[in-house]
Amino acid sequence: MADNRRHAAVLGLTFLLLLLLPQLATALSKPDLLTLGSQIAIYAIAAASLDLLIGYAGMSSFGHAGFFGLGGYVVGILAFHAADNSLFLGIVPGLTDAWLVWPIAIAVTALAALAIGALSLRTSGVSFIMMTLAFAEMLYFLFVSLKTYGGDDGLGFRRRNALPWIAPRDDVAFYYVCLAVLAIFLIAMRHLVQSRFGMVLQGLRQNERRMAAIGVAPYRVRLAAFTIASAGAGLAGALNANLLRYVSPDSLHWTMSGDLMVMVVLGGAGSLYGAVLGAAAFVGLQSVLAQWTEHWMIAMGPILVCTVLVARRGIWGLLAGRR
Amino acid sequence: MTLLAEQLLNGLQLGVMLFLLAAGLTLVFGIMGLINLAHGSLYMVGAFASAWVQQRTGSFALAVLAGLAAAGGTGIAVEALVLRRLYAREHMDQVLATFGLIMFFNELMAILFGRQPLMASIPGFLSGSVELIPGVPYPVFRLAIILVGVAVAIGLYYLISHTRIGMLVRAGATHRDMVRALGVDIVLLYTFVFGLGAVLAGFAGLLTGPLLSVQVGMGDRILITTFVVIVIGGVGSVRGALVGAMLVGMVDTLTRAFLPGMLRGVMPASSADALGAGLSSMAIFILMAIVLLVRPRGLFPAHG
Amino acid sequence: MTALLQVRGLTKRFGGLLASGGLDLDVHQGEIHALIGPNGAGKTTAIGQLAGEIRPDAGTIRFDGQEIGHLPVHRRVALGLTRSFQVTSILPAFTALENLMLVHLVREGHPFRFLRSARQDLGLQRQARDSLAGLGLLARADIPAEDLAHGEQRQLELAMALATGAKLLLLDEPMAGLGPTESLAMTEILRRLKRQLTILLVEHDMDAVFALADRVTVLVSGQVIASGPPDAIRADPAVREAYLGAEAG
Numbered sequence A: 001m002a003d004n005r006r007h008a009a010v011l012g013l014t015f016l017l018l019l020l021l022p023q024l025a026t027a028l029s030k031p032d033l034l035t036l037g038s039q040i041a042i043y044a045i046a047a048a049s050l051d052l053l054i055g056y057a058g059m060s061s062f063g064h065a066g067f068f069g070l071g072g073y074v075v076g077i078l079a080f081h082a083a084d085n086s087l088f089l090g091i092v093p094g095l096t097d098a099w100l101v102w103p104i105a106i107a108v109t110a111l112a113a114l115a116i117g118a119l120s121l122r123t124s125g126v127s128f129i130m131m132t133l134a135f136a137e138m139l140y141f142l143f144v145s146l147k148t149y150g151g152d153d154g155l156g157f158r159r160r161n162a163l164p165w166i167a168p169r170d171d172v173a174f175y176y177v178c179l180a181v182l183a184i185f186l187i188a189m190r191h192l193v194q195s196r197f198g199m200v201l202q203g204l205r206q207n208e209r210r211m212a213a214i215g216v217a218p219y220r221v222r223l224a225a226f227t228i229a230s231a232g233a234g235l236a237g238a239l240n241a242n243l244l245r246y247v248s249p250d251s252l253h254w255t256m257s258g259d260l261m262v263m264v265v266l267g268g269a270g271s272l273y274g275a276v277l278g279a280a281a282f283v284g285l286q287s288v289l290a291q292w293t294e295h296w297m298i299a300m301g302p303i304l305v306c307t308v309l310v311a312r313r314g315i316w317g318l319l320a321g322r323r
Numbered sequence B: 001m002t003l004l005a006e007q008l009l010n011g012l013q014l015g016v017m018l019f020l021l022a023a024g025l026t027l028v029f030g031i032m033g034l035i036n037l038a039h040g041s042l043y044m045v046g047a048f049a050s051a052w053v054q055q056r057t058g059s060f061a062l063a064v065l066a067g068l069a070a071a072g073g074t075g076i077a078v079e080a081l082v083l084r085r086l087y088a089r090e091h092m093d094q095v096l097a098t099f100g101l102i103m104f105f106n107e108l109m110a111i112l113f114g115r116q117p118l119m120a121s122i123p124g125f126l127s128g129s130v131e132l133i134p135g136v137p138y139p140v141f142r143l144a145i146i147l148v149g150v151a152v153a154i155g156l157y158y159l160i161s162h163t164r165i166g167m168l169v170r171a172g173a174t175h176r177d178m179v180r181a182l183g184v185d186i187v188l189l190y191t192f193v194f195g196l197g198a199v200l201a202g203f204a205g206l207l208t209g210p211l212l213s214v215q216v217g218m219g220d221r222i223l224i225t226t227f228v229v230i231v232i233g234g235v236g237s238v239r240g241a242l243v244g245a246m247l248v249g250m251v252d253t254l255t256r257a258f259l260p261g262m263l264r265g266v267m268p269a270s271s272a273d274a275l276g277a278g279l280s281s282m283a284i285f286i287l288m289a290i291v292l293l294v295r296p297r298g299l300f301p302a303h304g
Numbered sequence C: 001m002t003a004l005l006q007v008r009g010l011t012k013r014f015g016g017l018l019a020s021g022g023l024d025l026d027v028h029q030g031e032i033h034a035l036i037g038p039n040g041a042g043k044t045t046a047i048g049q050l051a052g053e054i055r056p057d058a059g060t061i062r063f064d065g066q067e068i069g070h071l072p073v074h075r076r077v078a079l080g081l082t083r084s085f086q087v088t089s090i091l092p093a094f095t096a097l098e099n100l101m102l103v104h105l106v107r108e109g110h111p112f113r114f115l116r117s118a119r120q121d122l123g124l125q126r127q128a129r130d131s132l133a134g135l136g137l138l139a140r141a142d143i144p145a146e147d148l149a150h151g152e153q154r155q156l157e158l159a160m161a162l163a164t165g166a167k168l169l170l171l172d173e174p175m176a177g178l179g180p181t182e183s184l185a186m187t188e189i190l191r192r193l194k195r196q197l198t199i200l201l202v203e204h205d206m207d208a209v210f211a212l213a214d215r216v217t218v219l220v221s222g223q224v225i226a227s228g229p230p231d232a233i234r235a236d237p238a239v240r241e242a243y244l245g246a247e248a249g
Helices: A002-019 A021-027 A032-057 A064-083 A098-120 A126-145 A171-194 A196-206 A208-213 A218-244 A254-267 A273-292 A297-309 A314-320 B002-032 B039-057 B060-081 B091-113 B140-162 B164-174 B176-181 B186-208 B218-233 B238-264 B269-294 C043-051 C073-079 C096-107 C122-134 C150-163 C180-193 C206-212 C230-235 C237-248
Strands: B129-133 B136-139 C003-014 C017-028 C032-036 C058-063 C081-083 C168-172 C198-202 C215-220 C223-228
Touching (some): A064 A098, A126 B269, A196 A208, A196 A218, A254 A273, A254 A314, A254 B091, A273 A297, B091 B218, C017 C215, C073 C081, C122 C150, C150 C168, C206 C230, C230 C237
Parallel strands (some): C032 C198
Antiparallel strands (some): C215 C223
């Protein structure tokens, strides 16, 4: 019970802080805080979706950024075609409405994940790590080579996707949109891991042979989890493209996959909420350390190593005790 | 025809380079069960140390020694301080901790040497080119890399198949627990294997220096290619690493050389070049995916 | 009487080693059929092939009138064929109750329900408690499986196998690692299961085998050297020489 109360306290405080962030930014006259907050919320969605794989399913995907970037490119490419009234592949017109673009981004990423997962899941262990990495790298080089969409330089666009009642240039409103999406996403994920499907998934992490021997088809369950998690990354990527009004191949690079894994583990794998703390810590440390020295990674690296070596349950474990 | 011959030699040279990197990485995985992303950092450390010493002293021999020593020393220190604690951990933990090491080393090099690329130069006695095949002038330095690489491969083969320590290495790769049970000083064996891998990685780095620029992050790109090599070859197998390195070296070089030209036949030159470059970068990953789908454990799986 | 499980010419080779050399086996409805043989005789490989984890090189497996040799593990479980493992195989981080809830939810056929909480599902909880009660584990329901005593873990694994609704259980050394008292308890449990369902039992504990089995098949080097009632097997000179003699001597 004490643990539960601590949970609620940590969760409540975090959420309150996030809710009041725009006011805080104004009070401290640090408008950058707002962008930082949106970035945290977006990375938190991507990290929480990765946590479903790493923390619950025991699937070490090293290609999560591939889906994150893909979601972003769906937004960017549709905006590009909307701007000059051209057609994508000669058939699809450009789009700028969030209620259309975001679901398309999710659907495209899910389809890609279904195909990539179907192949990658035929391997396991190191080979699975490398397969997911390989497919993400293929996506990376695909977008690097598409000169129409900016190639190496990436693709910028003028306006965020249109949302009802919200002015496209209102950064505070966009921050709250990100926060709301994060909250809904976390609630959905929480339900997912406690559902029948979630129990089966956690069973598979613990003992695959046993699960098969009680009648589970491991491949299909894992493929479903891979697709759901990747679609979550696609959603985060779509939001990220909107935040920056820009997408680039960097968002699909393998080091981005590494960063997402760092957030999961820093925050505490297998807790979902840890992903929020991990994203906050990563983005926060990055900006704090970057003010102090341009060489912020010289500190980030050892922090990460120490987290893995000694504080395995991450920040969430530190703050909230047992999950 | 002459272009093809030249590109084949380039492919061989890249393959040799990849083998130097892959041999250590695959042994470390096979024997210690460790996925070491920081392997690329050792390559970078070797390249930086060597380029810097060469700039300061002008001596190629000193530069080589410095590169090998820096990479080997760094490798042994990292093994003792960090990696040793990771052998028994899940792959995920290993990936993360060594990812942290990459961040650290990239930044360390940036602080020590700055973000501007260092230029290493080809020593006088290895500059110029020769006509191995009449009509195909080929740089002596690249040729030297191929020869040195072949020599290292033969040396490694001898070490692993004909010496006592090689026997332990082989046994360690297939029967990890048995070697431990035999009362072999496992810590010493691990340090040796890791040091050897680090020296080879540093060697690859310092040889690459004069061909490409020496800069922060140079290990990241080649690291992923090296992983493709060892996964194709079968993780843990030195023979697999050799075959994988040659395959990847050839596929990468040949697609880069010829794919854009082929695409120009069907589309405008500028898009053909961009798409060709993209597709040839993808080629090795496609190769790896195909190999893994047919043989999920690679071409020469080390563990039974 | 036709056999519930009918195996013909089952063959599996690992490199140069012949693990199953044209195995024939009939397991009849309601019997406990023991599969015995010295170490390396190919018993566990045979179980693996029957359960669907190992693909045989040749041979047919008919279960309940249907050829199942090509089916994956989970499809065989759905038909009523499941196994236990020589090394205890449970879900260590879940409680005993959760271990069984998982079996029941898979059996109900809805592993792809994404939103409703499974842990709070009262129907699942009740079924899981019934299964635990069946093996006397009800008092241990809320203990994480990894913290149970070894004997309890073996019982939990058996409870899980039973809860799949199996018609035929493939038990791979259920007594492995048990002390004498625990072995007796397990023998008692299996005796009670007799006639409820059919069991193919691989076991080294000869007291248990001869106490339980209706029929015994003896495997040596992947081949059946004898098959019949326990008394006949005990008296069979070939068996005595190849197996019992070596074991007793």
